[in-house]
Amino acid sequence: MKPQLQLRRYARAEDRKLKAYEKKYGKAILRVLNHQLDEAIRNLQSGGIFLDVSMNDVLSNLYKEVGVDIANSQYDALTSFKTKANEFFLNTWLDFMTNYILSSMAGRVTGINDTTRKKIQETIAIGFNLGLETEQIAQFLRERIGQFNVYRSIMIARTEIAEAANIAKDRSSEDWERETGENLYKVWIHRYARDPRHWHVDLDNNKAIPKPDKFIVTNPKTGNTVHMDRPHDPAGGAENSINCSCVVVYVSESYARRLNSAK
Incomplete structure (x- = not known):
């Protein structure tokens, strides 16, 4: 099988898996956002306060489930001609x-919840400035924040699932290298997006680079160029991470040579 076709089949299979996770956790995150909105409305006279714990619980489950599954898939893809990941690795990845x-x-949850608080507090302030009564402000919050939550739950799920997948792949690739003593290469894979970052699409070019090398990522809109180890590398900043669903795929050196030499 041609290496490009093999890579695309792997990417499509992983895309289907990640989309299923996005759907599952998008719904769970939406429930949390709506619960936070209800809590804020109940505490309207106190400035719309709500607790952080529910979002932390959902994202913790997301990272454990997605992380172990994707680490396992990446490891098995590398070792399909040798041995499968065993119980030791599954437990190691769960611990990781x-x-x-x-x-x-904590920092990721705080960032998400702070954005929610800001939006709620802005809406409450607008309501008071308009001279609305408490019940009217509550309705205003449901109308303004409710629809915002639908879009935002999808964005959070997409971002966090891609983050979990890329972190997990890093770890499983490191374990594979330690087990085999072989060097790995990596490929940037852009997954479908309604409004794609075209500079991310350009990086999905069927070319593998050595694992220690950096992807050179240039945003033509801002002119900013950053050097990233993989999608969701913190070095890329928010403009390359938020709502990004790109993933890295690690491949063997022999496969990378075949991929890079293909016409």
């Missing part, structure tokens, strides 16, 4: 994702 959640999740 759990530690990531403990060390990094």
Whole structure:
């Protein structure tokens, strides 16, 4: 099979899996956002406060489930001609994702919830400035924030699932290299988006680069150029991460040579 076709088949299969996760967790995140809105309305006189714990729980489950599954898929794709990932690796990846959640999740959840708070507080302020009564402000919040939550839940799910997938692939590729002693290459894969970042589409060029090398990512809209290890590398900043569903695929050196030499 031609290497480009093999890569695209793998990418399509992974895309179907990630879309299923996006649908599942998009619904779960929407429920949390709407619950936060209800809580804010109940606490309208206190400035629309709500708790952070529900979003933390949903995203923790997302990272554990998606992370272990995608790490396993990446490892198995690399070792299909040798051995499958065993229980040791599955437990190792779960431990890794759990530690990531403990060390990094708080900041991600805080960022998401702070955006929600800002939107709610802005809407409450507009309502008071318009001279609306409490019940009217509550209705105004449901109309203004409710629709916003639908779009935002999809965006959060897409961003966090891609983040979990790329982190998990990093770890499984490192484990594969330690087990085999072989060097890996990597390919940038752009997944479908309604409003794609065209500079990300350009990086999806069926060319593999050595794993230690950087992808050179230039945003023509801003002129900013950054060097990224993979999609969702923090070095890319928000303009390359928020609502991005791109993923990295790690491949063996022999496969990379075949891919790069193909016409």
